[in-house]
Structures are given as C-alpha cells and as structure tokens.
Amino acid sequence: MTFKNIEEKVINSVRITDDEALFLFEHPDLLEIGELAAFVNEKKNGRRVFFNVNRHLNHTNICVNRCQFCAFSKNGDEAGAYTYDLAEIRRRAEDALAQGATEIHIVGGLHPDLPFEFYLGMLRTVKDVSPTLHLKAFTVVEIDYLAGLAGLSIAETLHELKGAGLGSLPGGGAEILTKEVRDKLCPEKISGERWLEIMEKVHGAGLRSNATMLYGHVESYAHRVDHMRRLRELQDRTGGFQVFIPLAFQSENNPLGHLKNKLSGGVDDLKTLAIARIYLDNFANIKAYWVMVGEKIAQVSLAFGVNDLDGTVVEEKIGHDAGAASPQALSRDGIIDLIRKGGKIPVERDTLYNEIRTY
Numbered sequence: 001m002t003f004k005n006i007e008e009k010v011i012n013s014v015r016i017t018d019d020e021a022l023f024l025f026e027h028p029d030l031l032e033i034g035e036l037a038a039f040v041n042e043k044k045n046g047r048r049v050f051f052n053v054n055r056h057l058n059h060t061n062i063c064v065n066r067c068q069f070c071a072f073s074k075n076g077d078e079a080g081a082y083t084y085d086l087a088e089i090r091r092r093a094e095d096a097l098a099q100g101a102t103e104i105h106i107v108g109g110l111h112p113d114l115p116f117e118f119y120l121g122m123l124r125t126v127k128d129v130s131p132t133l134h135l136k137a138f139t140v141v142e143i144d145y146l147a148g149l150a151g152l153s154i155a156e157t158l159h160e161l162k163g164a165g166l167g168s169l170p171g172g173g174a175e176i177l178t179k180e181v182r183d184k185l186c187p188e189k190i191s192g193e194r195w196l197e198i199m200e201k202v203h204g205a206g207l208r209s210n211a212t213m214l215y216g217h218v219e220s221y222a223h224r225v226d227h228m229r230r231l232r233e234l235q236d237r238t239g240g241f242q243v244f245i246p247l248a249f250q251s252e253n254n255p256l257g258h259l260k261n262k263l264s265g266g267v268d269d270l271k272t273l274a275i276a277r278i279y280l281d282n283f284a285n286i287k288a289y290w291v292m293v294g295e296k297i298a299q300v301s302l303a304f305g306v307n308d309l310d311g312t313v314v315e316e317k318i319g320h321d322a323g324a325a326s327p328q329a330l331s332r333d334g335i336i337d338l339i340r341k342g343g344k345i346p347v348e349r350d351t352l353y354n355e356i357r358t359y
Ligand code: V47
Pocket: 069, 070, 071, 107, 169, 170, 171, 172, 173, 174, 175, 210, 211, 212, 213, 214, 245, 247, 248, 249, 250, 251, 254, 289, 292, 310, 318, 319, 322
C-alpha cells in the first residue's frame, strides 16, 4: 500500500478501506493527507464554510453515570451540582433569541429524580419562547435513559419528545464505539451497539442527528477507524447523519487526565479531521468544534477538509470543566472573521443545514 494508490482511489471517488484509513493515520506527511482531504471537500462544498448562531443549555450536571473522561458530572450532594428549573430555561432561551440564535442545543446528565414530564416541559418552554428556535436536544444515551424513566419504547419516547418540539439530535455519547475502549472509558454507559441501534431508530423516526468521536485518550488509531466504520455503515443504511464531529479529549479534572494520549495535539487534530473527510465519503459535513481544538486549529482545519465550525455556543460547560482553553463564546462576527481569514466564504446555516445567509 502506498499513499499514491490511496490518492488515486480518492481522486476517482472510490471508497477507501479500513486498512487504508489506518495507513493514513500512520502516514507521516500531514500536508499530503490535508491536501487530499481539501480536494474532497472542495468538490463537495467549494470554498463555503458553515456556522450557526446557537446557544448551549445544560439543564443539569447531576448524573448517575461516572464516565472516566467527564469533568462535568456531579453527584446530587456534591458542591457545584445544579439543576435549572423551567423559569431558568425560559430566561436562557429568551436571552438566546435576543442574541439572534436559531438553535438551542440541550444536553445534560442522567438525573436520578427528574420525571419525564420535566423534559417535555423544558422543550415546550423553549418553543413557547419562540417556535422558530430549533431544538437540537438529548444524546441517544439520554434518549435511552428517558425511555426507561417514561416506561416507553424508544419509538414512543421519540414521538412524545417530537410532539413537545424536539427537532434533531446532537451527536454526543458516541465516545469510541468499540467495546474494549468503552469498557475503560465509560463502563456504565450504553454499549456502542445500543448507541447505533437507537440512532437507527432516531433516523427511522424522521429525525436527523449528528455523530461525534471522542479521541486522544486511551484509544489507538485502529479504534478510531473501527468507530468511523460503524458510523459509515449506519449512514449507508439511513443517510440520517448530518455531520461528523471529532471531539479532542480535554484532560483536566477527570480521572483519565493522567492518560492523555501521546498521539494527541495539533497535528493529530488536523490529521483526524482530514482522514474523517476522506474516509466518511457519505457524510456531507465535517465539523471542527472550536471549543475543543481551539480557534486557531479550527481555522487551519479549513485547509484540511473541514467545512463547518459549529456555532456561537455562548455557555460551554463540558469542555471547559475539563480545562478547554478556548473562550466560552464566539460572536457571529468573530466566526465570520475566522472563516474569512481562513480564505473561505462564511455561510450561516440553520441546524438542518439550510442556508440562512452567505457573507
Ligand atoms: O459525549 C465529555 C464529550 C460530548 C469531555 O452534535 C468531552 O453538534 C472532550 O457531543 N473532553 C458532548 N470531550 C458534547 C457533544 C457535542 C458538542 C458540540 C456539538 C455537538 C453536535 C455535540 O462531549 C460527550 C463526550 O464525548 N466530552 N467530556 C472531555 N473531557
């Protein structure tokens, strides 16, 4: 196997194999990989780069799970544990609307006591503030938990949540789908198979979703390829994923911190984004989440196959509790500037990737 063989396949729109993706991860020439990823992206998206104006809302950090990489979750009686009531949710949604947000991104811990009604009430509250706010809410890990709370099937749970205003799902909870990594990272969390099974039902219910991959901890390159293979296979069946988002592990305030993967760093961030663009040929969008990789790597990644920079975010807890050095928020003008200075054309999108405005 040589880089040239892989390049030839990619240029001719032939799907690359798992072994070839692994070869790329081990290939020392970052710029060659980046150039190939940029070629694929240019063919799909030209010079246009998406962003959106959104606000994150983490309704509670109290969680019955103890994922080893998570610095956000707390026990109910621990200092810093919190749960917002519906008045607080309303206030934050009103604030987001006033800032021009088109999306509220809601995820939180698996709270031991909140009833299913609370979650329906939370969605209805945001929709009551404005029916135009798109609700991208709950990882499939939360969907599984809510179904248990409500005593409903996954399909029934999704139906209830949709009725209350759910518009799509974020891509969290995927971590690395491979069992041997998951056993080390998050043994209490649903399995990789269950994550995929629920995601398939989400897509079957007519909801679009995103897909993430948490990297840079205890996994190997082969685990990353295995993770992406499972996503590519599901995408072949459903077409329901909108975007792939690699999440760079932040190592502070969590039990896995001392194991910070020797592979991770700026080069690895760019390589991972570029290989995702090349390998995930059935994903339209590859997102650099500036919160985790920082604004500078996010900007440079636009030359490595990336066409989406997420959004304004406003109040980010999950990465910052774990030591992320990025700011809490970017303004709309700040993202536009980042994209323009990266030599690309900024396009504001809504959550479902409809264009709102080209700048
Ligand atoms: O599933 C938790 C990750 C995820 C850490 O869909 C960590 O548009 C790094 O999924 N270091 C939740 N990552 C966030 C998420 C997300 C973020 C932005 C956009 C979208 C989208 C989804 O955060 C969790 C986990 O993989 N995470 N702890 C950490 N220490």
